[in-house]
Amino acid sequence: MKTRKQKIILIAKIVVAFIAIAIIGIFSFRETLLQQIIAKTSSKMEVDYNSRFLVKKANFEGLSGINLTDITLVPNNADTLFKIQKMRTSVNIWRLLIGDVQLGTLEIKNGFVQLTKKGEVKNFAAFLKKNKDEENTTNKKDYAAFAYRIISRVLNLIPTDMHVENLKFKLDDNGKKATIDIKKLVLANKELETSIHVKTNTFAQRWKIKGFADPRHKKADIRFFNIDTGAIKVPYFDERYKLISSFDSIRLNIENIDKSGGELHIDGFASIANLKINHAKIARKDVLIKNARFDYRLLLGSDFVSVDSSSTVQFNKIKFHPYLAYETEEDTIYKLKVNIPKMKAQDFISSLPDGLFTHFQGMEANGTFDYNLDFKYNKNKPNDLVFNSNLKKENLKITKYGEANLNKLNGEFIYRAIIQDVLQRPILVGAANSNYTPLDQISPYLRKCVLTTEDPSFFSHHGFINEAFKQSIVKNIRTKKFSRGASTISMQLIKNVFLTREKTLSRKLEEILLVYILENNRIVSKERMLEVYFNIIEWGPNVYGIGEASQFYFQKTPADLTFNECLYLARIIPSPKKFMYQFNDEGNLKDSAAKQVSFLTNLMIKRGLLTIDDTIFKSQPTILTGPAKSYLNIKAKDTTVVDSLSVKEEFEF
Template sequence: MRTRKQKIILAAKIIATIFLVIIIALFAFRNALLKQAIAKISFKMERDYNSVFSIKEASFVGFSGVSLSQIILVPKDADTLFNIQKMKTSVNFWRLLIGDIQLGTLEIENGYVQLVKNKKGRNFEAFLKKDEATTNSNEKRNYAKFAYRIISKVLNLVPTDMKIENLSFRLNDDGNKTTVNFQKLRLVNQQLETYIKVETNTFTQRIRIRGFADPRNKKADIRFFNMDSGAIKMPYIDERFNLKSSFDSIRVNIENIDKSGGKLHIDGFASIANLMVNHPKIASKDVVIKNAKFDFRFLLGSDFISIDSSSTVEFNKIKFHPYLSYETREDTIYKLKVAIPKMKAQDFISSLPDGLFSHFQGMEAEGNFEYNLDFMFNKNKPNTLIFDSNLKKENLKITKYGEANLNKLNGEFVYRAIINNVPQRPVLIGSSNPNYTPLDQISPYLQKCVLTSEDPSFFSHRGFINEAFKQSILKNIRTKKFSRGASTISMQLIKNVFLTREKTASRKLEEILLVYILENNRIASKERMLEVYFNIIEWGPNVYGIGEASQFYFQKRPADLTLKECLFLATIVPKPKKFMWQFDNEGKLKSFANQQQKFLSNLMLRRGILIPEDTIGQSIPLNLSGNAHSLLKLKVQDSIPVDSLAVEEPYEF
């Protein structure tokens, strides 16, 4: 009688034999199984994606290797998606048994993958279809689990050893063509070496990529270099988005990808040297950042995606810690925090990117500062928006001005408005100009009306109004475009005197920084700033300053303007060249214009800026007695439709 030990040994032998038989059977019939698998893929491609998939020859090599030739995928009535002449690969047999594909080696010779968009459509359109089961599911996505699954699958498809010769990735977007040809790629013993040739409609370039790559342990350290002279240009985006960009080198390092405690951590850093970007919406010149580095930690949970505050961004000598998150636990919430630790003001100025802050070139400063920004927007509760900007300074002082010499405001100077990059006629801002009007000679009514409509807290703020920024952000989010700014009179003054009217990120950033310097270093008094403002702003077509405006509209001195006339002048400040569309064909104010002025006067009454006696005679019709009256007659004769800027719309204060 067999003992228990003998029975266990016998059972083990039987299981081993059965397993061996299965392995032998699989080995014997593996080519048939391979052909069956290819047939299934071909059927699925035709059924689900209306595409023809074919492989001319397919066979096993050794125990786990597969050799394929002429692998082609062609969507019907569209350009070929890919065509690979020769490919050899091996898979991890044991992981394959549990349904997980993990490539061991990969060799590719001669082939291409191409994405085409033309009049016939996109050759990849069918593959963009969403899975209906996923689309219709109400189950909330777990960001950490989803991202980790995708990353793991992608990295498992990256072989540990790879050899590629002459593989091209082609992109044709309505004639904007880009070809990235991997002339040679080697990944051996975790060391990566790649030579790439990039060709576009406008340039040809050779790039070298080398470094360390360990897909199984989810680590990499890769660098990009130009093999030719000059910087590496970014293909496609120039032709597609009118964004020119280049760099000398890039380094990307992935130190850790780990999922624990329900959270996914992705740690590493990226650095770039001599990054150049040029786009009409960014700046009128090339913007250059000499050295930049991003030490990142991405955190993903079941209901949030974030850049952790332990991350650090550095460019030149500026260093700050960003925090960015997208949360969906109960409401959809966006958060942004920026913390710049204590640093020298001069280091900050000298580190500003070339081309982005041209008016700061040559500026010198003393002292230190630190800065914190806290922003939060709840999509379901927009009125709870948080916008808190806080700068702490320590002996901060500007010792030398750059191109924008703010002391200019305290003396006589020549002002020239620039409209559509065209300088307008020169206007002397000073007593030598007979139309120049000192503040004490401007009607108090006009001062009160303009301050109420443009900047009620001008004499108390330091250049910015946080609440105005919040309301501006809210409206821009609701309209999904930049439909409202938050300009104070200080900001309008800086924009007019020192900057251009170009709508670029550069101009707006310079405006913010110059306003801060102007207001917080008390370079000019509030009264002087307001006086210059009244004498430079545009009040009509080729009409600059209140001295010209009071004559143009009413043939009066600014001191003699009535409340009715001042209300009119205040309400046309946002669109002075369109003033004539406030009048009907008989030269009378339209109802919407009267309502704007009535709203403004009632607001001033409620705030105690006016008293009821001030409004006596306000019902008397407004009479344009100056040259402006002739433009009303031209408007009646003009058959050109009113443009979108001249439509009747509510006035905002």
């Protein structure tokens, strides 16, 4: 009989034999498996993406190493997408057997990846198409599971040890070119270091990425900066979108990626130093944000994606907590919440990005404030939109104005409109101007008409109308463009007197902040604001203020204007230089204009601004009698008088 020890030795030998047989089997099978994977990939590229995937030579080296030579992917009838001369990698054999690829090491020498667009032909177009299985499915996507699956696959393809030499990423968008040439990229012992040369049609630079990267534990902390002096310039966007941007350095930290309880959590932070942006739609000057940081906590569930409210955004001394969410449990819902904890007003003003708020430079303030914004949009119930904006202030007071001195509205000043960057003639806002008209010398009907068409709640709001903002947001979302504004008379006044008509983000943000300061610090009375408004706005070609307008259209003083004339002047404020299109070739209002007159008249009756028995609005049709009449395209009437009797007698002779 065999002893216990002998039995154990026998079992060990059997196990070793099985392992040896398995290893021999794997070694004999792995070459076939590798060729099958290449053939399967090649077939998929041909069938699904109309592309040719070729590997000139592929073989195993050692236990898990793979050598690949001359790997290419060429879309049919388009430029090569990528070509790599030599690649050596190691893979986890056990994962490979179940169809999961996890790289251990990676070496790449001499290759390129390129995206090209020539005319309308893109060499990457086929890879942008949706998967047929995704198109046909009606099941809801589990965002957490989907994102975690993609992240895991990508991180598995990032090796723990990597060495790359001379790998180029090239972009050619109909002549707009950029090349990112990775001279060296090394990841060893979780430390990443690179040497990168960048070249475009407009500049050339050398960059470096350095830091910590651990793809298996889903952690990273890397920095991106310029080897040469000066800031890093962002390639391609300057030529493609006229967006010129640069920065000194970027840091990206990924602290945690974890999926538990059906939710995916991603935590970390990102920071950028001296971000500079220049674009005609943003501002006229360079916009500079000296220091910005985003401490993020991203949450994904089966039916939502969100930035958690514990996240923090900070630029300069301004710090706030954002909450963004996209939910699809029942309806499609978008949410945004912003919370700015109590902070000093002066810290807020001094932290505003340079170039974005030029009219605030030099402004000083005392006191503190905190702010909350709550926005919610239900795609299936757009009229239920939530928009609540709340600012609480403590002893907030402007002690010194910057470039925009709002106090000047209380006295005489020179106003000069700027139209398409051209400074218009000076208009004196004061009694020394013979056309200047005090509010009590303007027909009360003009005040009623303008408030009806432009800002019905002017005397009760504080610069903004929440309901108008809501309706504006709803319409702009529906049309997917800025098709409706929510401008009040206060906003129009600020825009005209202190700003320009340029459609930039800078101008709109300055307008909002200046209006808030004007309306909430009792700087100017509502009556004075309305008086200045009437005396500076454009009412026609080179016609400014109600004094000039009443003479230009009707050869009257503002006090003598009839209701119909006042309503006409109110209606043309949005497009004063197109006033002539309101009239037909006989000099009368067109039917469309007459319908608008009728609508506004009935509206004013409903609001109690007119009474049904008031006959003033039933006066004669609006007829231009001033110089404006010469702008109308009026056909001359045939004044020849035909005497039928004389004609008859002539034929009788």
